[in-house]
Amino acid sequence: MESFVYTASPSRVVFGPGASSKLPDELAREGRQAALILSTSFQVGEAERLRGLLGPKAVGVFSEAAMHTPTDITDRAVAYAQQLGADCVVSVGGGSTTGLGKAISIRTGLLHICIPTTYAGSEMTPILGETSAGRKTTRRDPRILPAVVIYDVDLTTTLPAGMSATSGVNAIAHAVEALYAPDTNPIIRLLAKEGVRALASALPIIVAAPTDPTAAATLPAARSKALYGAWLCGLCLGSTAMSLHHKLCHVVGGSFNLPHAETHTIVLPHAVAYNAPAVPAAMADLAEVLPGSEGDAVKGLNVLLERLGVERALKKYGMEEEQVAEAAGIAMENKYWNPREVDQEKVRELIRRAWAGEPARGDL
Structure with missing residues (x-):
């Protein structure tokens, strides 16, 4: 070991x-x-x-x-x-x-x-x-x-379905980056996988409950599972160093005053797609706990966000297209660890896709 x-x-x-x-x-x-x-x-x-x-x-x-x-x-x-x-x-x-x-x-x-x-x-x-x-x-x-x-x-119990979805995906982002953090370890990876598994299974039920009687019947258990998953994902964030995803969310959210959880939700699949070639083992772990992934972690995240019906475009929250290049420039300041070299032009394109609301894809 x-x-x-x-x-x-x-x-x-x-x-x-x-x-x-x-x-x-x-x-x-x-x-x-x-x-x-x-x-x-x-x-x-x-x-x-x-x-x-x-x-x-x-x-x-x-x-x-x-x-x-x-x-x-x-x-x-x-x-x-x-x-x-x-x-x-x-x-x-x-x-x-x-x-x-x-x-x-x-x-x-x-x-x-x-x-x-x-x-x-x-x-x-x-x-x-x-x-x-x-x-x-x-x-x-x-x-x-x-x-x-x-x-x-x-x-x-009164947390709106949409806010439940975005805050839950925000938590998933913590666990995802912990899977390939430079200081990850077997214990953290277990916590990360269990946290993502719990949230990925609970959030669709929470979102569907207002209109689906079957989902509504299992809502209390789903709420409990989601809170448990968030706890585990938070432990991951507190125990390891974060990488490109969190850097981009802090840049975009803090610099342009965009909502925190919604920004994490939109950026996550794009950041994972960017780093995927450098961390195949972490991607396999992530795909394992995402329903509908068919062995592809990026696909699994896209499927999850589609099921949750969340907004996928930063422009919907007020970010202007001309701010994309500015955000990429800020993201290159203050060097930080990432499993794949951070290229400014590729990061600019990553942010542009998130700004436009395009599905994440692994061609950067």
Whole structure:
């Protein structure tokens, strides 16, 4: 067997239906008395529910979390936490709120308890992406990792089918790049394959449930499986280095203010097609867990996105055609590892295909 190093995630995970009701117990276990609850403006209701659950141990709610974690919002949140004398933060929501919790925690040392309501998986990573002056930067530090993650399947039941699909594919992207990361290992590959398998089987059921009685009958189990898959995929992201796919998504999303999960969904099959010739073993692993792949991982991803009915074109989210070349140029800055040499002209064509909404194909 190959030699490898595996570092386990130190987070405590509480998983199951109604798990958020255990938040007071987790606060007590950590010896915290003054929680600032974080959310987006759309999830204030859930934040207020948690505030009621904690009673006097909740000192306030900050509901300005935003996509790509803008540093100016983080600065306001840090000042508010200090003003209230908070000794921990509780984030509830998707990647935007999780990112804000991480950003506050790494700046202040406050303990972070995370309650995700989407399938993004970022709650299991020591990685923080932040945006300032139109540029997104990423850093990795063990202190960024939330101390406790509470997966309450009940909080995902109202997640719209479309958002479920894109946040789930976002999670799959983490596992895909972990399969061929320079620091991958057999344990991570097992987690990656199981995570992709769980999400690829659950997401089509979630998307079909509103109009398909058969799918609706199995929706609770599918929701649970998707959240489980997201957890595993997040572990992969937190344990290995990412490559071209994540670089492109940070460039495109951060530079042109495109939605995070939707950008990952659109770019993923194109980035995989680009790297496929250099990583045949990883492609075989991926094809194995993607229904309809017929041994071709890129085909499997195309089939999955077709079944989910997701948008495939970056231009639909406001990216202009003249920004394609700009994005390719930014992607060449700050060298990063990738299994295949990154060629600017080929990357430009990759981004153009994603911009136009063309199916991924392996001819770059």
